[in-house]
Amino acid sequence: MSFDFAVILAQGPKILSGIVVTILIWVGGNVAAAVLGFLIATLRRFGGRGVDVLLQVPIEVIRGTPFLVQIFLLYFGGPYIGLRLDPITAGFIGISVYGAAYYAEIFRAGYRSVPVGHVEAAECVGFSRNQIIRFVLLPEMALLVLPPSINMAIILLKETALLSLITVPEMTMTVSAIGSQQYAFVEALVVLALVYWALVEVANWLGRIAERKLSKLSA
Template sequence: MSLDFALMADKMPEILAGLWVTIWAWLVATILGGGLGFLVASARRYGPAPLDWLLKLYVEVLRGTPFLVQLFLLYFGGPFIGLRLEPIPAGLIGLTIYASAYFSEIFRAGFQAVPRGHVEAAQCVGLSRGQILRRILLPEMTMLVLPQCVNMAIILIKETAILSIITVPEMTGVISAIGSQQYAFVEAMFLLAIFYWVLVEICGYLGRLAEARLSKFRFAVP
């Protein structure tokens, strides 16, 4: 037996189309999931106790169940309650909601990590809660949580592979199908691993670049 990557090269247009779907799904889930997670963390910090309990349950359920199960329930279970979604919208919604639970915990920990003295000093000079959030908490918290956010973004890159089970034409589904058609399973998996590795390295590089740009917000904890 020998490896023949020419079998995969002939299908490169289809593979690149699947790669684009993977990147698009990842970007949407990371941006929207991060935004939703920030709103959840803010609501838990500043909202009333009943809202905190409700959002805590939301986070715990999503973090305590596999994404595969969540996606199955959304796509295949949705019609039982009148929710019928096409594969791509279902995948994007599922991945975004899944990401939001983890991002919310990252941001909540970031809020708590900002030295209390900084917030108290802002309150002493008369800043409102909104001004404290924009001028004190957000800049300092962003620097603190950036590495964790990058790690979560990397996890989401690999979680996009699960979208193939509901026939989303992303990279894993496309390359696996080509490997089955061409009887080139090893070549397909090897190529798939390379693509994911490259995406992870690019994400890590962008994260390091952002951290260098935001280093001016670094502070010393007293």
């Protein structure tokens, strides 16, 4: 038995469109997840004890259930409550919500890492709450939240593979379909693995650049 990658690579345009869908959902979903997670963490930090406890519940539910179950519930269960989503929208929402729960915890840890005194000093010179977040808390936590955020981005990329199961035309779906048509399953899986890995390395590389820039700023 010999590997024949030619039959896979001959379908270049189809593979490429799958990669593009994956990247769009990943980057868009990751950004939405980070923003949503940051908002949740910020509400929990400043919203008082009631809000803090209340927001803990959805985070626990999301973190406590498998991503596959969540997207099945969203995509196949949604119509029961009148929520009809096309696969790509469902996938995007799924990734955003799933990621937000984790990002919320990353930013919560970030908020806790900044000494109370630094916030008090900002209060004493007249900074408003938003200014304290923007000019003191965020920059001070940046270096700390960066590595877990890159980690999270990598995990989210690989979770997008599951979106093939709700028929999102991302790269796992397109490449494995090609593999079935051409009777080249293994070759298809190898190509898939390599592309995911390449994307992960890109994320790592960007993360390292950001880390270097940030550490220079707070030398």
